Each structure stands twice: as C-alpha cells, then as structure tokens.
Amino acid sequence: MSQDSTTVPETSRKLSGRRRREIVAVLLFSGGPIFESSIPLSVFGIDRQDAGVPRYRLLVCAGEDVPLRTTGGLELTAPYGLEALSRAGTVVVPAWRSITQPPPAAALDALRRAHEEGARIVGLCTGAFVLAAAGLLDGRPATTHWMYAPTLAKRYPSVHVDPRELFVDDGDVLTSAGTAAGIDLCLHIVRTDHGADAAGALARRLVVPPRRSGGQERYLDRSLPEEIGADPLAEVVAWALEHLHEQFDVEALAARAYMSRRTFDRRFRTLTGSAPLQWLITQRVLQAQRLLETSDYSVDEVAGRCGFRSPVALRGHFRRQLGSSPAAYRAAYRARRPQAGAGDRPEPAEQRGQEAGAALRRPGGALPHPAHPQQHGGPATGSPVPSHGGHGAHPGLGGHPLGGHPGYGGLGGHPGHPGHGGQEAGKPDSDAYAPRLPEQGPGRPSGRPTLPGQRSAP
Known part of the structure; x- marks a missing residue:
C-alpha cells in the first residue's frame, strides 16, 4: 500500500x-537534538483549526528525572x-541522544504499557x-x-530494518528516517487520522510538500558502520x-568469504542492513557518479570502469537510483558547479575506492564513517546534486523506480549533513511539490514502494 493510504493495518x-486518540504525548530526553524534538510539537501542538486542521491535545513529557538539555x-522544562503517557493514544519519541546508550528503564516500561x-x-x-530497546x-x-540503520540492524537482529524508507507504518508502531522525514511521518499520521485535505492544509502551513516520493538512498554515503x-x-x-x-557478482563474493550464497546473504544483511546485490549495484552507481563528476570519460567508458556489463545496464541502474541519465547528471552537475582547475581536480574515484578498501584491512580499521558520535554529527559527505532531483547515492541499497527525491530546501540534515546528501540550502527541487507516488496495492504503507527482488548480477 502506498504512503498515501489511510487504511490502518491489522x-x-x-x-x-x-x-x-487525539491526545499525543511527546517523550523528551536530555541530549536530544532540538530539531527532531520540535517536529511533533509543531505538528500536534499548535491549533490550526482555522486552516482546516483538526486539533490534537499535546502532552510534552520528560522521559527521565534529569535536566533536559x-x-x-x-x-527545557x-x-x-x-505518568501522563497513560492518557495518550499516540506516543512520539522524536530522538534518542546516543545510539550507544541504553534508554532509561522507566521510560521503556511506560512505552510497553502504552x-x-x-x-x-x-x-x-x-x-x-x-x-527497539523496549522490544516494540x-x-x-x-x-x-x-x-544508523546498520547499527540498528546489527544490535537488534529481530527487527526488519529497511534503510531505504522515509518512514514505515506498521499499524500501531511507526518509525521514520532522520530529521525532515519526521515531518513526512507526522503528516502521514494526520492524513491517516483526518484525511488528505487536513494533511494538505497542514503541509501548506508548514511550507513543505504534502508527501514526498522516493526513499533515503539518494542521501547515503558509501561508508559502512565502524563495527565492520x-x-x-x-x-x-x-x-x-x-x-x-571488474565484473563479478555476489556468488564471487560469497566464494571469497568461503560461505554459501544463502549464508553470505544473511551475514551481509546483518552486518550492513542491506542485501549484498543491492549494496554492490549501488557501489557501482556511486563509483559512476563520482567518475561523471571528476573525469572526462564517456558514459560507455564509465560503465566499463564501474564493472557494469554494458552502458545500458549503467543507464538503467543510474536512472532508477538517481532519477536521471548519466549524461544529464554530468551536465547538471557541471552547470551548478564550475569545473575545477587541472591542479585542483579531485583524485580519481577508483583510487579513493582502493584507499577506502585498504582502510578496512588496517588493524581496527573501518571505512571512514561520517558519524556514530553521540549526537547527530559528522562531516558533510553528500555530493552536490542537480536541480532535477538526483541525489547522492546509497552505499548499501539499490535504486527504485521513482524519479528524483525532493528535499526540504536545505532544512534537513543533522549537523554535518546539510540538506541531506549535499542539497544546497534554499534550493529545493522544482518538482518538490508534485506528488508522484502511485498506489501500490494491498500491504502496509511506507515512505517508498516495495521493490521486487533483484536476482541477476549487475
């Protein structure tokens, strides 16, 4: 079912x-980022009945007995x-201060009871x-x-983590991706409760798209979790x-690991949060993206240097993942970012890939990772993207059949991730307000359509 649906799963x-149901409790903890915390407060805590948005009653609750900094x-106070959670029909946890720390036991008990x-x-x-810590x-x-999706998948293996989604609605438990995706999920809740008109009116007040198509893969860096x-x-x-x-497939990787394909797939998914074929395709697309940005190779040459069996394969995967053809991506990239001088040209993408791989084999080494601090920090990693909606590639997942993923005009991003994946602040895509997600048929609504399984090698 598409994210437009208002049917509640069983x-x-x-x-x-x-x-x-109209009472919404927002559970705050010390150390939480203020942007995420403010999203449910703004959506559910302001009376906008004059705009046709039904009113919710907001209860802001402290999740622990410490100063909420x-x-x-x-x-914050x-x-x-x-105790106020006992009255709420909806409980929102906008963020947790550190993925390495366990939440307070009392808060977990209150969530289970609710x-x-x-x-x-x-x-x-x-x-x-x-x-996840509460077992929900x-x-x-x-x-x-x-x-953080790979860490969530590894720490809680019983959770079916899908880092492609903007949000997942599983009926009485809902989760969203980072920052601006919290707005998407809150709008989805309003749409589920009161219909598309109410959600559209609220979106206009917030000056955001009423719904966004696509998923997170355009924002991802190639890095893998430090634990790898x-x-x-x-x-x-x-x-x-x-x-x-080189041209190799997942079977070749499984053989190098001395595992059966089935075991390798399971271990790889546990480690990275994604299927190995999807990861491999996306690494090749990301390599192509970087070559298109930093070299003068033709599209056919780029395809060969990224391990695609043909330029046609590159074009298909590139368009599905970035919403653009390779040639159009290069033209738009260069139009928005002047060509660097010969002495300033970035190092070849192949060399960067080799250095990143070498880092994994150093003692205790891991791919340079943008974050895993206690807060949502880390260096900016996304590549600038063209105005047609192509965004930074996903390091661990395959593309999907939708077009470019509109941003929130640079609102989004944790510190160090402005606009998610390098979107320039204040420059939303021209089609950001055009809903393009079709109905997907029966199933649970989520922030992007479900992809059919890909079985062939890239």
Whole structure:
C-alpha cells in the first residue's frame, strides 16, 4: 500500500478506555537534538483549526528525572512526566541522544504499557532505538536515519530494518528516517487520522510538500558502520570496493568469504542492513557518479570502469537510483558547479575506492564513517546534486523506480549533513511539490514502494 493510504493495518490494537486518540504525548530526553524534538510539537501542538486542521491535545513529557538539555546547551522544562503517557493514544519519541546508550528503564516500561493498552507508538530518527530497546520492533519492519540503520540492524537482529524508507507504518508502531522525514511521518499520521485535505492544509502551513516520493538512498554515503572493521566479512567488502571496475557478482563474493550464497546473504544483511546485490549495484552507481563528476570519460567508458556489463545496464541502474541519465547528471552537475582547475581536480574515484578498501584491512580499521558520535554529527559527505532531483547515492541499497527525491530546501540534515546528501540550502527541487507516488496495492504503507527482488548480477 502506498504512503498515501489511510487504511490502518491489522496490527493495530484496541485503545483502552482511558486513552484518547487525539491526545499525543511527546517523550523528551536530555541530549536530544532540538530539531527532531520540535517536529511533533509543531505538528500536534499548535491549533490550526482555522486552516482546516483538526486539533490534537499535546502532552510534552520528560522521559527521565534529569535536566533536559538539548542542542546548543538549551535547557527545557517538560510540564509532564511519564505518568501522563497513560492518557495518550499516540506516543512520539522524536530522538534518542546516543545510539550507544541504553534508554532509561522507566521510560521503556511506560512505552510497553502504552502499547499494550492500544496506543500508537512513533519513533522519529534515532527514536527507533528506544522502541527497539523496549522490544516494540521485534519481528516488525522499521527504519531510522540511514547512517544508523546498520547499527540498528546489527544490535537488534529481530527487527526488519529497511534503510531505504522515509518512514514505515506498521499499524500501531511507526518509525521514520532522520530529521525532515519526521515531518513526512507526522503528516502521514494526520492524513491517516483526518484525511488528505487536513494533511494538505497542514503541509501548506508548514511550507513543505504534502508527501514526498522516493526513499533515503539518494542521501547515503558509501561508508559502512565502524563495527565492520572487526568482522570477518570486512576483507571481502574491502576487496569488492577495490575491484568495482571488474565484473563479478555476489556468488564471487560469497566464494571469497568461503560461505554459501544463502549464508553470505544473511551475514551481509546483518552486518550492513542491506542485501549484498543491492549494496554492490549501488557501489557501482556511486563509483559512476563520482567518475561523471571528476573525469572526462564517456558514459560507455564509465560503465566499463564501474564493472557494469554494458552502458545500458549503467543507464538503467543510474536512472532508477538517481532519477536521471548519466549524461544529464554530468551536465547538471557541471552547470551548478564550475569545473575545477587541472591542479585542483579531485583524485580519481577508483583510487579513493582502493584507499577506502585498504582502510578496512588496517588493524581496527573501518571505512571512514561520517558519524556514530553521540549526537547527530559528522562531516558533510553528500555530493552536490542537480536541480532535477538526483541525489547522492546509497552505499548499501539499490535504486527504485521513482524519479528524483525532493528535499526540504536545505532544512534537513543533522549537523554535518546539510540538506541531506549535499542539497544546497534554499534550493529545493522544482518538482518538490508534485506528488508522484502511485498506489501500490494491498500491504502496509511506507515512505517508498516495495521493490521486487533483484536476482541477476549487475
């Protein structure tokens, strides 16, 4: 089912008598980023009935008995504590301060109790780690910020993590990707509760698209989680990154790991959060993207240097993943960014791939990773993108059949990720407000359509 659908999946529980669906509790913790925290406060806490948006009642709750300090050292005072969750029909966890720390036990107990009594539980960005720690994501599909999806998948193997999604609605438990995707999910909740007109009116007030098509893959960097450095598969991943210019398939990688294809697929997905074929295709597309940006190779030459069997294969995967042909991507990139001088030209993409692979084999080494700090920090990693909607490629997943992914005009991004994937601030795509996601048929709604399995090698 598409994200436009308002049908509630069968997993929803009956709401207990003391809870009210229109009451939304937002659970705040110290150290949480202020942007994510402010999203549900703005969506559910402001009376916009004059614009045709039904009113919610907001309860801002402290998730722990410590001063709530947020981004920039601001200190917040929440008017309610965990006891207020007993009245809420929707509980939102906008973010968690650190993916390496366990959430408070009292907050986890309160979330479990709310869920058992039929409340809808929502995790925005790293809030998914709180839901997972409470056991609410066991056996369920979920998403989180692409940067943390591999860690979520490895730490909670019973959770079906899909880092491609902007959000996942599994009925009574919902999760979203990072930052701006929290707006997408909150708008989806309003659309589910009150219909498309109400969600559209709210989107106009917030000056954002009423719905966005596509997923997270355009924003991802090629980096893998730091934990990979100690995993036996690290050497295989390093070899693949160094030899993207050669034609090999997943069976070849499995053989290098001395595993059956089935075992290799399972281990690889646990390690990276994605299927090996999807990861390999996207690494090749990312390599092509960088060659198009930094070299004068023809498209046919780029295809050969990235391990594609033909230029046709490159064009197909490139368009599905970035919403543009290779030639159009290069033209748009150069039009927006003047050509660097000969002395300033970046190092070849193949050399960067070899160095990245070599880093995995150093003692304790891992691919340079943009983050895994306690906050949402890290250096900017995305490549500038053309105005037609092509964004930085996904390091771990394949593309999808939709076109360019509109941004929020540079709103988004954790510190160090302005606009997600390098989108220039203040320059939203020209088609950002044109809904393009078709109905997908029966199933659960999510932030992007489900892809059919890809079985052939790239």
